Amino acid sequence: MTAKSGEGTAQKTVLHEWHVAAGATMHEFGGYDMPIQYEAILAEHLATRRVAGLFDTSHMGRYRVSGPEGLAFLQRALTNNALALDRPGTAQYTLLSDESGAAVDDAYLYRRGEAEYLLVVNAGNRAKDWDWLQGIRSNFPGAVLEDLSDELAMMALQGPASERILEILLADRGSGGRLPEPRRNALSAVTLDRQEVLVARTGYTGEPVCFELFPPAGGAVALWERLLAVGRDLGAVPVGLGARDTLRLEAGLPLYGHELGMDPEGKPIPIFALLSLANSAVSFSPAKGEYVGREALQRQHEEVQARLRGGRRSGPPPGERRVPRFVRRLAVLNPERTGPGVNPVRQGHRVLLADRPVGWVTSGTTVPYLRFAGSGLGSVPEATHDKRAIALAYLDAELVAGRAEAGLVAEKAPGRTLPVQVVTANLRATPPFARAVLHPEPRRGTHRLSRTIDLDALAAELVARATANARYRQRETVNLIPSEQSPSLFVRLLCSLDPTGRYAEHKQVRAFGRQADDIFYYQGTGFISWVEEATQAALGQYLGCSEVEVRPISGQMANKTVFAGLVDHLNRFGKGEPRRFGPVVNNHLGRGGHLSAQYLGALRHYVRRDPRTDRPAVVSFPVLADDPFRLDVAAACRLIEEHRPELVILGKSLVLYPEPVAEIAALVADWPDRPLLLYDMAHVLGLVGPHFQEPFAQGADLVTGSTHKTFFGPQRGIVAGKMAEGSLYRPLWERIQGEAFPGAVSNHHPGTLLGLLGATYEMLAFKDEYQPQVLANARAFARALADCGLRVQGEAAAGFTRTHQVILDVGHGRGPAMAAALEENRVIANYQALPWDVSFSDASGIRMGTQEMTRFGMREADFGELAGLMAEVILRQRPIGPEVTALRSRFTRMRYTLPVERTEELLATLRDAAGWAG
Numbered sequence: 001m002t003a004k005s006g007e008g009t010a011q012k013t014v015l016h017e018w019h020v021a022a023g024a025t026m027h028e029f030g031g032y033d034m035p036i037q038y039e040a041i042l043a044e045h046l047a048t049r050r051v052a053g054l055f056d057t058s059h060m061g062r063y064r065v066s067g068p069e070g071l072a073f074l075q076r077a078l079t080n081n082a083l084a085l086d087r088p089g090t091a092q093y094t095l096l097s098d099e100s101g102a103a104v105d106d107a108y109l110y111r112r113g114e115a116e117y118l119l120v121v122n123a124g125n126r127a128k129d130w131d132w133l134q135g136i137r138s139n140f141p142g143a144v145l146e147d148l149s150d151e152l153a154m155m156a157l158q159g160p161a162s163e164r165i166l167e168i169l170l171a172d173r174g175s176g177g178r179l180p181e182p183r184r185n186a187l188s189a190v191t192l193d194r195q196e197v198l199v200a201r202t203g204y205t206g207e208p209v210c211f212e213l214f215p216p217a218g219g220a221v222a223l224w225e226r227l228l229a230v231g232r233d234l235g236a237v238p239v240g241l242g243a244r245d246t247l248r249l250e251a252g253l254p255l256y257g258h259e260l261g262m263d264p265e266g267k268p269i270p271i272f273a274l275l276s277l278a279n280s281a282v283s284f285s286p287a288k289g290e291y292v293g294r295e296a297l298q299r300q301h302e303e304v305q306a307r308l309r310g311g312r313r314s315g316p317p318p319g320e321r322r323v324p325r326f327v328r329r330l331a332v333l334n335p336e337r338t339g340p341g342v343n344p345v346r347q348g349h350r351v352l353l354a355d356r357p358v359g360w361v362t363s364g365t366t367v368p369y370l371r372f373a374g375s376g377l378g379s380v381p382e383a384t385h386d387k388r389a390i391a392l393a394y395l396d397a398e399l400v401a402g403r404a405e406a407g408l409v410a411e412k413a414p415g416r417t418l419p420v421q422v423v424t425a426n427l428r429a430t431p432p433f434a435r436a437v438l439h440p441e442p443r444r445g446t447h448r449l450s451r452t453i454d455l456d457a458l459a460a461e462l463v464a465r466a467t468a469n470a471r472y473r474q475r476e477t478v479n480l481i482p483s484e485q486s487p488s489l490f491v492r493l494l495c496s497l498d499p500t501g502r503y504a505e506h507k508q509v510r511a512f513g514r515q516a517d518d519i520f521y522y523q524g525t526g527f528i529s530w531v532e533e534a535t536q537a538a539l540g541q542y543l544g545c546s547e548v549e550v551r552p553i554s555g556q557m558a559n560k561t562v563f564a565g566l567v568d569h570l571n572r573f574g575k576g577e578p579r580r581f582g583p584v585v586n587n588h589l590g591r592g593g594h595l596s597a598q599y600l601g602a603l604r605h606y607v608r609r610d611p612r613t614d615r616p617a618v619v620s621f622p623v624l625a626d627d628p629f630r631l632d633v634a635a636a637c638r639l640i641e642e643h644r645p646e647l648v649i650l651g652k653s654l655v656l657y658p659e660p661v662a663e664i665a666a667l668v669a670d671w672p673d674r675p676l677l678l679y680d681m682a683h684v685l686g687l688v689g690p691h692f693q694e695p696f697a698q699g700a701d702l703v704t705g706s707t708h709k710t711f712f713g714p715q716r717g718i719v720a721g722k723m724a725e726g727s728l729y730r731p732l733w734e735r736i737q738g739e740a741f742p743g744a745v746s747n748h749h750p751g752t753l754l755g756l757l758g759a760t761y762e763m764l765a766f767k768d769e770y771q772p773q774v775l776a777n778a779r780a781f782a783r784a785l786a787d788c789g790l791r792v793q794g795e796a797a798a799g800f801t802r803t804h805q806v807i808l809d810v811g812h813g814r815g816p817a818m819a820a821a822l823e824e825n826r827v828i829a830n831y832q833a834l835p836w837d838v839s840f841s842d843a844s845g846i847r848m849g850t851q852e853m854t855r856f857g858m859r860e861a862d863f864g865e866l867a868g869l870m871a872e873v874i875l876r877q878r879p880i881g882p883e884v885t886a887l888r889s890r891f892t893r894m895r896y897t898l899p900v901e902r903t904e905e906l907l908a909t910l911r912d913a914a915g916w917a918g
Helices: 017-019 041-050 070-076 125-136 162-171 217-232 241-251 276-281 294-310 455-476 490-496 526-543 555-570 633-643 661-666 730-744 750-787 815-824 851-855 859-878 881-888 900-914
Strands: 025-028 032-037 051-057 061-066 092-097 103-113 118-119 143-149 155-158 187-192 194-201 208-213 238-240 327-330 350-353 356-372 380-396 406-413 414-422 428-432 433-436 548-551 584-586 618-620 629-630 647-650 676-680 703-708 719-723 805-809 830-832 846-848
Touching: 017 032, 017 103, 017 217, 017 703, 032 041, 032 241, 041 238, 041 356, 051 070, 051 217, 051 241, 061 070, 061 125, 061 294, 070 118, 070 125, 070 238, 092 125, 092 276, 092 730, 103 125, 103 194, 118 125, 125 143, 143 414, 155 162, 155 217, 162 187, 162 208, 162 217, 187 490, 208 555, 217 380, 238 548, 238 815, 241 356, 241 433, 241 750, 276 548, 327 356, 327 730, 356 433, 356 703, 380 414, 428 750, 455 881, 548 730, 555 676, 555 703, 555 730, 584 633, 618 900, 647 661, 661 676, 750 805, 750 859, 815 830, 815 846, 859 881
Parallel strands: 051 238, 584 618, 584 647, 647 676, 676 703
Antiparallel strands: 025 032, 051 155, 061 118, 061 143, 092 103, 103 118, 155 208, 187 194, 194 208, 327 380, 327 414, 350 356, 350 406, 356 380, 406 414, 428 433, 548 719, 703 719, 805 846, 830 846
16 A cells, blocks of 8 residues: 655654555644554454554653642643642543633643653644643743653554553563553553553543553654554554544544534634533632633533533523533434434534524544444454444534434535434443444333233243242252352241231330330331340340341441441531541452442442542552452551541452451551441351451441341341440441431331341351351362462462452453353352453453352362362363252252251241241
């Protein structure tokens, strides 16, 4: 292919000669002679979505900011809060605003060191941005602004295989370091071919697995060629700016001069026309202080917020609006509106609603998209592809995304229109793939019954299906899911008795005195009251504590009850709006932390925002570099001393080791305002004791948990504490009780509460036999799996695990497929994102637990036999279903419970009273 170079005096990147030699079609862009395509835009777009694409982005501007006033300068010049980059190795999207609240440019800010930042700006705005920044820097003599664009190259590696490509390079001689943490906007320095390269998890393609690299200019060509040499074996290709534009358009990302800058009427586009993207890139934190455009942006934000809250037609009339239009995604439809159209609309085309102009297309074209075979996590790209027309448009704010507006069209020319729809997304990213969203989206089918109800037939079908499922799960498969437990027949029978249909709302009324019984709001609750008190006493004995709240019906609800109680407690003397608590120190979700202890989960409604960083006041525990499943205790203690949190949350769902309760409790013991120490023991509640961990003896204030994992109970939750009458935290405990009822539940499911009491009796009777066997089985299972050649996680010298869990790494992104393969062979386990994985959908792990099969009688040698069978599936894809069923057939009688014969004797005494005989 013959290269076509741009005209005039366009500048050249350090990779220019390589592009020309490779036969790229060259053209001027942003003042640079750049590759537009190598083979074809369509093919390069698809290769990026399917495997990986490598982009030369060295035409963009790269400025280093440093010096004692560097941070203050950035705070004045940029819209986002640079304080939110609270440590080196972080990045954020940001904007340069003028005083009217319009964009001078958009940019990315990377924190390289303690007082060193890298600011990346658009190629076409480099000279303008430099002059603009220099004008602001003149007010900050201690700030240093340097142009590194010629000495620091830039390239982007985007797509599902991009991480694999970098991992291969890092394994080479002369390379080293770690890729950034698996989260968006993380940054790290690595060594590739003996040169330091900054690597960031950022990009402009919508790919969920994406990297931008900043090598020294002198080594850029060598790195580019090494990336392609490795990547081509996987299917990666070099990609020009043509596909870069179609990829960013598909992802709905703005481009200066299109969605930012001036509109077709020559008016500046307000920054908050970008809606959620602007919201994430603009900060109004008091700690940020004044900056260029703040006042105008604040007014824009208030107007948009008021209109979105109160309805699109609320707020000032159109002629007085600061943000009259929003930048929205469009899908071009077939004229029959039966599927995606392929006839493109272009920048400048008007958008009409019932012949009334409502805005303009700002970017538009036809893009290719991959077809996927299969469904859900098992879906993979097919070899075939198709096309659709999509766009971004600057539209009247009243147009609602997702609603098919009759008569909404884009006008290609007078009298020539195409039907379009405002949509929420044209692309959705679930690692490792970005998937096209086709409009109109098909609706899921629903299970529907016949209008004529034949109860006998429906009951027969239901019983047949339930019986088959019970036989399959209880007799034909081995269950290794670590968050599940089959309750005993004794517990299941208790759960089915009369309280299962009853109410028993109650609370303490202080007018009757602190020692008075709770007031019940229903009659006929004497037995339920006895059950609740007996359950509290039994669990208190098991846990070694004085208070137990048993009304939450899940572990998630138990945590939420504590968080709400803590907010109420902290505001007990306050007036006005109640304050939230924080900082909070917890285990990060990506490192195995509980969902309910995250801002993503129940914590969101109760934790405050850090006024300095303008982010939730949540700090995650550090982990050991060589064992990310283990908390770094020394670093954790330093973190707690630095942040002085109000709440420390221990506990994980990916748990191989005990938590450092004693160490943290000792650290904060003498603090005048020490943090509350909460241990969420959902996964290990059934292991409490000398064989594993005794949280209250080690200094925990509260324990929460679910009662159906390692514990023997039905699915419920508990809150436990050492907060007896007269203790410092007694007022907090009373507020936790108040949040349990009426805050969290009305009917707290007394039927399963009765089952929980029976399960607690079982646990008290058998814990000294059950717990050590669970732990011994886990270590034996882990060792046997390792001996089979599988990658077992955890410290080998400690037997890989000190809990019931065993973790396997089955290969990058292979977790879901391998979990499915095991299920096909009668082994039930769950895939698990490991600390280095980007997402659960791209998981590398299999998480297993020994608790349920231990209860059915399996011991160390039996788990060794199971490990050998599993290795046949994982390593050699050999079917072993019948062999697993044969193994399971030896273990169908539950242990650590009342004998079945005794249970049946007790059952006989209940039949008549329960009315079962009739």
